[in-house]
Amino acid sequence: MNALLQKPGLLMDEGRADLLLIVRGIAALSVVLWHAGGYLGPYPAWMNIPGRTAVWLFFGISGYVIAYGFVHGRYKVNASDLVDFYVNRSLRIYPIFLTLTLLGWTTETIRAGSSPLSLGDIPSQFLAIQFDQDYMLNGVFWTLGIELHFYLLAPLLAIPLLSERRARYLWIPVCLYSASIIWSIYAFKKLGWSFDGRNIVACLPHFLAGMIACRMTAHTRSNNSRFRWAFASAIALIVTTNLLYHLYPKYFWSPIGVVLTDVAIVSLVIAHASWAGGKSTAVAVLTMLGTLSYGLYAWHGYWMKTLPDLVNHVVVLAGLSLFSAYVTYRCVEIPALRLKRVHIARY
Numbered sequence: 001m002n003a004l005l006q007k008p009g010l011l012m013d014e015g016r017a018d019l020l021l022i023v024r025g026i027a028a029l030s031v032v033l034w035h036a037g038g039y040l041g042p043y044p045a046w047m048n049i050p051g052r053t054a055v056w057l058f059f060g061i062s063g064y065v066i067a068y069g070f071v072h073g074r075y076k077v078n079a080s081d082l083v084d085f086y087v088n089r090s091l092r093i094y095p096i097f098l099t100l101t102l103l104g105w106t107t108e109t110i111r112a113g114s115s116p117l118s119l120g121d122i123p124s125q126f127l128a129i130q131f132d133q134d135y136m137l138n139g140v141f142w143t144l145g146i147e148l149h150f151y152l153l154a155p156l157l158a159i160p161l162l163s164e165r166r167a168r169y170l171w172i173p174v175c176l177y178s179a180s181i182i183w184s185i186y187a188f189k190k191l192g193w194s195f196d197g198r199n200i201v202a203c204l205p206h207f208l209a210g211m212i213a214c215r216m217t218a219h220t221r222s223n224n225s226r227f228r229w230a231f232a233s234a235i236a237l238i239v240t241t242n243l244l245y246h247l248y249p250k251y252f253w254s255p256i257g258v259v260l261t262d263v264a265i266v267s268l269v270i271a272h273a274s275w276a277g278g279k280s281t282a283v284a285v286l287t288m289l290g291t292l293s294y295g296l297y298a299w300h301g302y303w304m305k306t307l308p309d310l311v312n313h314v315v316v317l318a319g320l321s322l323f324s325a326y327v328t329y330r331c332v333e334i335p336a337l338r339l340k341r342v343h344i345a346r347y
Contacts (some may be wrong), residue, residue, distance in 0.1 A: 303321055
């Protein structure tokens with residue numbers, strides 16, 4: 001998950017509304033709806049976004065945002081910039097991660113009368129030192145562990161994107177993406193892995209899709225016609241994956257579902273780069289939803305574990321999670337982001 005302190009948008013020109021931030025907010029809300037009974041199929045299949053699709057979109061957007069910092073010169077691949085990069089990423093993820101982990105630990109200890117964690121659990125539950133991500137105190141945090149592992153790899157993955165030669169900045173990442181898909185097929189057939197893998201290797205294609213799309217659109221300017229077809233393509237692809245999940249799940253849980261989602265990510269990035277933006281009440285509300293999306297996602301996991309009956313009251317769960325997200329945005333996220341080491345683009 002990502003946001004800038006100076007403004008809530010995901011790296012767009014001043015004054016332009018941010019499509020990817022809006023998408024991220026909608027994706028976070030769709031995860032809440034999914035966990036609060038959406039998986040039972042109460043909504044039409046074509047519009048019922050599975051939680052897994054929403055998470056894959058998160059990963060793609062993160063790939064775009066992290067690549068943007070390197071492609072546009074905010075960070076160089078040198079020791080001092082990499083230190084700043086890792087400090088800044090830690091300040092983005094860990095404050096909410098640790099706040100809710102500690103809150104969950106306290107809540108479960110009071111409820112059970114003893115700690116749910118042993119000393120040996122601390123590295124995995126607090127520092128994401130585990131391969132297959134699994135969190136006892138907040139089940140949705142597995143995605144944050146994967147994000148943290150991606151950050152470790154991101155500077156290395158970004159190096160080909162810095163080349164001015166198309167053969168390097170495009171084809172090397174595309175080859176890496178293809179290799180990751182081939183590996184997922186091999187791991188599924190020979191090693192018993194799932195396409196629902198909760199580790200960085202299984203989820204790497206989605207991050208790579210966002211990174212590739214970032215480089216593809218590095219010099220893209222707003223264009224209404226291109227925005228319309230790219231956005232329409234993304235919606236059509238997401239509707240297709242929704243239908244596959246609900247009606248033909250064996251195709252969703254396969255390279256078909258993975259690649260269709262990743263093409264949707266690329267289409268959304270193209271639409272994002274092509275959108276001239278606009279100001280309206282709806283855009284302002286959706287932008288705020290995107291700004292609170294990290295907290296919304298994290299808090300709904302806490303509330304579902306603490307008050308399990310909330311899954312039967314989607315409006316209450318969403319409202320309570322949004323309110324909690326706003327409080328921690330003001331009291332935790334903003335103070336933490338003020339500590340970030342500022343880097344401006346250096347072309």
